[in-house]
Amino acid sequence: MVAHMNEEALANTVTSGEAWFYSRSRKKLWKKGESSGHTQRIVEMRVDCDQDAIWLRVEQIGAGACHTGRASCFYRAVPLKQPDLRGLMLEFRDAEKVFDPAAVYGGKGDAKK
Amino acid sequence: MVAHMNEEALANTVTSGEAWFYSRSRKKLWKKGESSGHTQRIVEMRVDCDQDAIWLRVEQIGAGACHTGRASCFYRAVPLKQPDLRGLMLEFRDAEKVFDPAAVYGGKGDAKK
Numbered sequence: 001m002v003a004h005m006n007e008e009a010l011a012n013t014v015t016s017g018e019a020w021f022y023s024r025s026r027k028k029l030w031k032k033g034e035s036s037g038h039t040q041r042i043v044e045m046r047v048d049c050d051q052d053a054i055w056l057r058v059e060q061i062g063a064g065a066c067h068t069g070r071a072s073c074f075y076r077a078v079p080l081k082q083p084d085l086r087g088l089m090l091e092f093r094d095a096e097k098v099f100d101p102a103a104v105y106g107g108k109g110d111a112k113k
Numbered sequence: 114m115v116a117h118m119n120e121e122a123l124a125n126t127v128t129s130g131e132a133w134f135y136s137r138s139r140k141k142l143w144k145k146g147e148s149s150g151h152t153q154r155i156v157e158m159r160v161d162c163d164q165d166a167i168w169l170r171v172e173q174i175g176a177g178a179c180h181t182g183r184a185s186c187f188y189r190a191v192p193l194k195q196p197d198l199r200g201l202m203l204e205f206r207d208a209e210k211v212f213d214p215a216a217v218y219g220g221k222g223d224a225k226k
């Protein structure tokens with residue numbers, strides 16, 4: 001998954017060892033898993049050369065990281081070297097549902113956004 | 114590494130199978146490795162659930178991906194569960210230089226930006 005951190009999310013992540021993010025659309029700090037219970041315990045946290053990107057290696061607590069019910073948000077592959085981009089169809093890969101989003105999020109809607 | 118794509122970079126990446134990006138600071142399309150020769154052949158390309166993030170698994174052609182001379186831009190780790198964030202020191206990890214940026218980029222400056 002990819003998400004944004006603000007200063008508070010970054011501080012919470014470093015001090016707690018669990019993943020916190022900031023929703024730019026909801027303008028709200030959120031702890032990963034606060035609705036689903038599917039939190040992320042950080043195994044390793046790295047920062048990139050110009051220190052504006054963070055890479056987290058995590059132990060996913062609970063079923064999956066994606067709000068669609070998959071283990072990962074990256075469950076579709078893009079076919080390469082296709083001449084016609086308009087006819088391009090994504091291919092599902094590692095796309096098995098590992099939890100039922102309706103049961104987990106209930107009436108709370110998409111808790112990830 | 115993390116970088117941005119615009120529509121043209123995305124199209125070039127899908128049709129060629131090599132990584133293209135768009136520099137927001139230089140307002141310029143760039144092919145990864147156009148200065149260094151360190152191109153990226155894409156092994157797998159995935160898109161995330163809401164289709165605004167792309168994950169590339171690549172064969173790095175040439176020495177390394179980072180403009181600092183490392184294999185990866187993520188060569189520093191953030192210590193976790195530290196109470197005092199101000200005293201926090203990053204730890205170098207997988208930080209060996211695999212090429213000499215001065216020799217590779219010469220007078221062309223930081224070709225990654």
